[in-house]
Amino acid sequence: MKRLLEKLYNQNTLTKEELVYLLQHLDEESMKELFSYSRKLREEKYGKKVYLRGLVEFSNICKQDCLYCGIRKSNKEVERYRLTEDEIIQCCELGYDLGYRTFVLQSGEDSWYTKDKLVNIVKKIKSQFPDVAVTLSLGERDYDTYKELFDAGADRYLLRHETASKRLYEKLHPTMKFENRIKCLAELKEIGYQVGAGFMVGLPDQTVEDLAEDLLFLNHLQPHMIGIGPFIPHHQTPLKNERKGELKDTLIMVALARLLVPDSLIPATTALGSLDYRGREAALEVGANVVMPNLSPMEVRAKYQLYDNKICLGDESASCRWCIENRIKSTGYEVDLSKGDCIRIGENQ
Ligand code: 5AD
Numbered sequence: 001m002k003r004l005l006e007k008l009y010n011q012n013t014l015t016k017e018e019l020v021y022l023l024q025h026l027d028e029e030s031m032k033e034l035f036s037y038s039r040k041l042r043e044e045k046y047g048k049k050v051y052l053r054g055l056v057e058f059s060n061i062c063k064q065d066c067l068y069c070g071i072r073k074s075n076k077e078v079e080r081y082r083l084t085e086d087e088i089i090q091c092c093e094l095g096y097d098l099g100y101r102t103f104v105l106q107s108g109e110d111s112w113y114t115k116d117k118l119v120n121i122v123k124k125i126k127s128q129f130p131d132v133a134v135t136l137s138l139g140e141r142d143y144d145t146y147k148e149l150f151d152a153g154a155d156r157y158l159l160r161h162e163t164a165s166k167r168l169y170e171k172l173h174p175t176m177k178f179e180n181r182i183k184c185l186a187e188l189k190e191i192g193y194q195v196g197a198g199f200m201v202g203l204p205d206q207t208v209e210d211l212a213e214d215l216l217f218l219n220h221l222q223p224h225m226i227g228i229g230p231f232i233p234h235h236q237t238p239l240k241n242e243r244k245g246e247l248k249d250t251l252i253m254v255a256l257a258r259l260l261v262p263d264s265l266i267p268a269t270t271a272l273g274s275l276d277y278r279g280r281e282a283a284l285e286v287g288a289n290v291v292m293p294n295l296s297p298m299e300v301r302a303k304y305q306l307y308d309n310k311i312c313l314g315d316e317s318a319s320c321r322w323c324i325e326n327r328i329k330s331t332g333y334e335v336d337l338s339k340g341d342c343i344r345i346g347e348n349q
């Protein structure tokens with residue numbers, strides 16, 4: 001075990017067999033050692049900085065039917081909404097005043113927002129706020145759409161791979177194909193986006209081998225950003241009676257992701273904060289270096305629930321902004337309000 005942890009820290013890679021062995025034999029002591037390595041590497045790469053991103057959830061309409069997700073097409077109980085271009089810009093104006101220099105525009109897979117509508121939104125944000133980064137998180141689109149959005153000024157794209165196991169992926173995504181997911185990620189990277197991948201921990205039927213595949217996938221793709229959160233059942237989905245993912249398991253995955261992709265930006269996810277009162281802080285302490293507070297209008301917050309017990313539903317954007325700052329400071333880390341690009345950028349990738 002000691003040898004594996006040293007190899008992880010020094011060479012930032014492991015074989016599948018080594019990863020499986022590590023996950024199966026990690027006791028309390030070696031877990032502490034893992035966490036101190038991941039924390040050390042994070043501080044070597046990014047110091048004590050934690051970057052903030054303002055998250056605008058602009059539509060909860062989705063044509064896909066992912067079994068785990070609260071806004072899946074088949075959920076007829078959710079009240080659906082779409083923000084207009086003006087409403088999205090207003091969120092960014094508020095966010096800019098709160099100090100955010102990255103806006104993450106996230107939605108369900110909603111074709112109402114055509115390529116042209118999205119291009120206009122991106123152009124408008126980038127012309128009104130030339131010093132911000134725009135991150136998109138809109139799901140699967142075609143190459144042309146990704147390309148035109150990039151040319152319009154979008155900087156980054158989040159598209160979690162969700163699980164690297166084709167078997168599990170296709171069980172959970174009856175309307176989607178694993179190969180297409182991988183193709184989208186490759187296209188985004190080729191176009192020049194800073195790309196985010198990532199997965200859920202504790203999905204029903206997810207094995208240690210599956211998690212090892214997720215980590216290997218990240219090690220091969222070397223994404224700029226990595227979102228990892230626990231699976232949390234949503235009461236209006238087919239997975240409502242399944243068990244949720246564990247805090248400890250999720251933290252182990254965050255630490256391993258840091259060691260396997262040393263220069264990545266890793267958010268302490270809202271799902272972790274929803275699972276445990278200090279889940280996000282715990283993630284920051286083992287290698288995460290980003291937090292994405294909510295900037296969506298209060299009226300729509302509760303309608304964008306991918307899982308149960310989501311935090312911040314009743315909190316104004318401004319209170320999330322200050323809440324998060326205090327939480328970050330409580331870990332001994334410091335808020336960094338710059339755009340916060342991946343440090344690999346400028347090194348030709
Ligand atoms: N529990 C945890 N995370 C979820 N996501 C979607 N549904 C759930 C759930 N029930 C995650 C997916 C998606 C991201 C936006 O939220 O990984 O990519």
Ligand code: FES
Nearest residue numbers: 312315320323324
């Ligand atoms: Fe929203 Fe703490 S981040 S209330």
